[in-house]
Amino acid sequence: EVKLVESGGGLVQPGGSLTLSCAASGFTFGNYWINWVRRAPGKGLEWVANINEDGSQKFYLDSVKGRCTISRDNAKNSVYLQMNSLRAEDTAVYYCESVGAATWGQGTLVSVSS
Amino acid sequence: EIVLTQSPDFQSVTPKEKVTITCRASQSVVNHIHWWQQKPDQSPKLLIKYVSQSISGVPSRFRGSGSGTDFTLTINSLEAEDAATYYCHQSNGFPQTFGQGTKLEIK
Numbered sequence: 001e002v003k004l005v006e007s008g009g010g011l012v013q014p015g016g017s018l019t020l021s022c023a024a025s026g027f028t029f030g031n032y033w034i035n036w037v038r039r040a041p042g043k044g045l046e047w048v049a050n051i052n053e054d055g056s057q058k059f060y061l062d063s064v065k066g067r068c069t070i071s072r073d074n075a076k077n078s079v080y081l082q083m084n085s086l087r088a089e090d091t092a093v094y095y096c097e098s099v100g101a102a103t104w105g106q107g108t109l110v111s112v113s114s
Numbered sequence: 115e116i117v118l119t120q121s122p123d124f125q126s127v128t129p130k131e132k133v134t135i136t137c138r139a140s141q142s143v144v145n146h147i148h149w150w151q152q153k154p155d156q157s158p159k160l161l162i163k164y165v166s167q168s169i170s171g172v173p174s175r176f177r178g179s180g181s182g183t184d185f186t187l188t189i190n191s192l193e194a195e196d197a198a199t200y201y202c203h204q205s206n207g208f209p210q211t212f213g214q215g216t217k218l219e220i221k
Contacts, residue, residue: 035210045201047210061209095157099148099205102160102169 002026002103004096009108012086020081020108022096030054030074032100036081038092038110048094051079064090086112116140118202120213128221133189135216137202140183146206147185149178152215153198161200162187194220 008020022034036048049060049070058070064083072079079096091112097104117140127133137147145165150158160169162178165185175190189196197220202213 037212044214045203045212047212050210059208097158099160099163099203102163104150104158104160106157 002101004098004101004103004105006094006096006105006108009094009110011111011113013114014087014112016086016112017082017084018086018110020083020094020110022079022081022105024077024079024101027101027103029077029101032098034072034079035097035099036070036079036094037097038090038094039107040089040092043092046092049081083110086110088112115209116143116204116207116211118204118211118213120200120202120216122216123214124217124219126219126221127192129192129194131192133192133196133218135187135189135200135202137180137185137187137213138183139185139204141207142182143204143206145181146204147178147180148203148205149176149187150201150203151196151198152201158201189218192218192220196220 003025005023035050038046051058051070055072067085069082093107093109095105095107119138121136147165149162151161152158161172161176166178177188179186199215199217201215
């Protein structure tokens, strides 16, 4: 079964940090771009960042650039999103997804609040 | 940023009807349009990628078409299990963006 499973979300204070993980299974992970997408409460889907097959290309939403770092470890079939200087507006369910692999994870909730 | 506008926002339909959902982009996305289906309490499921490419395991009643800025998801002979929210998604422009969603209710 083709699958992406996110983890690492939680409650964090403004200015804090979190690292989200996305573990893949059921497909050749290293052949696909991976996106991180989020949905804030009451809002639509928002693309956050993505990374190419070998990790040499990375792109970020302007509002997270400089605060987030996407990376991947193809040996571990995983992609990561390190998030620093978190703000209230980063509160959302974060998903990893891949059009190429035709799969979307179940999401992990990040809450930024004091 | 490329804005994707879906229509309608909501549609109530009966089984066996043919349903058409449109997605209009504010500028050309070439063929980088994908369609996702999300049911309550589930993650989105990819129905169609790159305008019209079918996905393994997705029923053949789901079809995509279009080019440039105007795209369509057609569901032929709607079934009760198709009750869901449908999103278009473009991966051509930076940043990638999603439509606001079209909720289908089955009468």
